[in-house]
Amino acid sequence: MEQFFTTLGIWLGALFTFAIFSFLYKDNPFYKTAEQIFVGLSAGYWFVYTIFFILIPNLYNPLTQDFSANWIKLIPAILGLMMLMRLIPKTEWVSRFPISVIIGTTSGVFFLRYLKSDVLNQLTATMINPFIGDSWVTVIGRLMLIVGTICGVIYFYFSKKHTGALGVSAKIGIYFLMVSFGAAFGYTAMARISLLIGRLQFLLGDWLGIIHP
Template sequence: MEILMHRIGIWIGVFLTFAIFSFLYKDNPFYKIAEQIFIGISAGYWFIYTIYNILIPNLFVPVTTDLAHNFLLLIPAFLGILMLCRLIPSIDWVSRYALAVVVGTTAGLFFKSYLQSDVLNQLTATIINPFASGNAAQIIGELILIIGTLTGIIYFFFSKKHEGAFGTTARVGIYFLMISFGAAFGYTVMSRISLLIGRLNFLLGDWLGIIKP
């Protein structure tokens, strides 16, 4: 029985894979069916997952079993109910209070961490002696790092017109940015091809058995 269910699962997976791939030819009913199934299952899955893995263990169980030690949990529970008021048009404004708390606390909590990691530590990592290593390749690499960082920052400085030496430096910054966009594009292609490899591995391995999955 278990093997049969496994085989049925694979065939459903194969059908949905081909249904989605069929969009590459042109839009068609099979693609639409697969798309709607995906949206429906995702919504249902997340709804149930949120109840059973977030609300029940983190709110309902602590509050119902030991309210004295967990009464603070009633505050986020109340804010959550306020958020649901968005569904009732006449009182949807109430949800803004909950949203304000989320925005405020997130900004406060993340401000220090982002400042430390993305500004201070990144800046410190750029303030280096490029000639310290003695290795030619490393020296060139570190010089590129310094020049790229400085010219990139200058490009984003818009309070002065980009002309003369300042403009030339900003132009160098653009080249560095373009190279980084190219690298990002290359990585994105690699990522998407990896997903195709994953699907083909499923089709050729799990379904057809031509290769070892």
């Protein structure tokens, strides 16, 4: 029986792979059906995941196992239910209270997190001695790192017109940003091609059995 379901799983996978790839020809009912199945399954997956891995361990289990120690969790539970009131137009305003808790928490957490990780840590990592390196390539690289970071930050300074020294620095900043975007693009392209190779391996290996890993 398990063999049957394994084969069924492979055939389902192959069928949906072809349905999605059919979009390369043109938009068609097979693609649209597969696309909608993907949307539905995705929503269903996150629905179940949220209940089993967020709400049950953080809300249901603490309340049912030791209510007297965890009764305070009733507050976020009520706020969560208030959030669902957004589905009804007349009671939509009720959802502002849980939203304000989420926004307040996010703002507080992000304020500290980004101050530490994205500003202070990055500044600290840039304050290096460029001339301590095992080769001249590293020294050049470190100089580029310092100049690139400073000029890149100058490019994001929009309170003054980018002319004169500021303009030249901002221009150098753009060059570094372009190299960064190019490298990111290259990596993205490679990741997508790697996924495509994975799909072909599935079709030719698991489904047709032509190639063997």
